[in-house]
Amino acid sequence: MRNSDPALRWQVERDLAHAPPEQWMATRARVATEGFGAQLLAHQDADGQWAGGAYFPADFDFQGPEAAEDAGQPWTATTWTLNTLRDWGLDAAALDGTAERLAANSRWEYDNLPYWDGEVDCCINAFTLANGAWLGADVSGIAAWFLEHQLPDGGWNCEWVEGSTRSSFHSTLNTLKGLLYYESATGGSDELRAARHTGEEYLLERRLLYTKSTGELVGPWATHFAYPFRFIHSALHAVDYFRSSNLHDGGAPDPRLADPVEVIRSARRPDGTWLQERRHPGRVWFEVDVPPGEPSKWLTFYGTRVLAWWDQPAQMSA
Structure with a gap:
């Protein structure tokens, strides 16, 4: 590479x-x-945003063809761009003043709420929690929000506002990633740490792949390999989170990760690469990985890193 x-x-x-x-x-x-x-x-706007919006581009037509389910989420607006830059390791100093500009200028599409206060969606709030901790914004209110919205089964679901009482693999993984980043950046609290561990247990009980009630694969997306990961739960996306959590907390990897690790291992090609299986549809600024069917440097990195951690955890660096 x-x-x-x-x-x-x-x-x-x-x-x-x-x-x-x-x-x-x-x-x-x-x-x-x-x-x-x-x-x-x-591509950053003068007001601190990207594409003129918090979660959706300013020109997004919520009634038009782009809003169709198979069109995909647009990935160009502020939150998605911040997620990407943070994941890529950008020094927050390169975005000096962005937190303040977003506080002054950016509002959520949901109820016009202030950007750093979050809104009602678990995934959106998890992204904002991590991005705020990264950029130095006060997102302690969002952190407390997750304690209030953890469901009885231990996870989270973005559809709680519609009455859902069962957790979602996607919502729980995104929440866990946000909580871990916040904890790593700020120290967190005992309450948040306990909530994170309970949420991890929700996924581990299901071995990151299966429904608890029937033991069937939770969905085809669980074994698909695609980069960027976006908000989609997959064996690779989730095991990479548990690698980060394990390096943060210490101890041995949980043996219940064996099934998703085997999914990752079995997808490795003889030359040591992993193929891009699909792209999550939606508007992007530019492509950052290969088309479906080609060997992906990003997926090969994540797959190799996860297997190295699982096979020789003591040799991995944080």
Whole structure:
């Protein structure tokens, strides 16, 4: 992956090549000025947003063809762009003043609520919790919101506002990622840590793949491989989260991850790569990975990193 974009290359250097910190940190610093990261930064609006909106582009027609279920979520607006830049390791200093501009100018499409206050969707609030912790905004209110909205079965569901009382794999994974990032950045609290561990147990009881009631595969998306991950739960997306959680908490990997790890291992091709199986549809600024059917550098990185952690956890760096 020597010719990879800096957004990927620094992670390969750190997590697979185990390069010295001065090497991968120098590569990481290039995310702000080269390649994908610089391209996304160039699309930022003067008011701090991207595409003129918080979760949807300003020109999104909620009644038009783009709003059809098979059209996919647009990925160009502020929240999705911040998620991507954070995942790529962009230094928050490159977005100096963005938190304040969003506080002043950005409102959620739901009820015109202030950006850093969050809204009612678990996934949106989880993204905002992590992005706020990254950019230095006060998102403690969103953190407390998750304690109030954890469901009796231990997870979360974005459809709670419609009356759902059963957790969702997607909503729970996204919430866990937000809580872990917030905890890593701020120290969190005992209550949030306990909520995160309970949410992890919800997924582990189901081995990240199956319904608890019937033991059947929860959905075809659970075994699909696609980058960017977006909000979609998959074996690779979820096990990569549990890798991060395990490195944060310490101890041995949970043995109930064996099934999804085997799904990941069985998808590896003889040459050590993983194929891009699909793209999550929706408007993008530009493509960051290969079309379906081709070997993906991103998926190969994530797959290799997960298996290295699972097979030799003591050798993995945080």
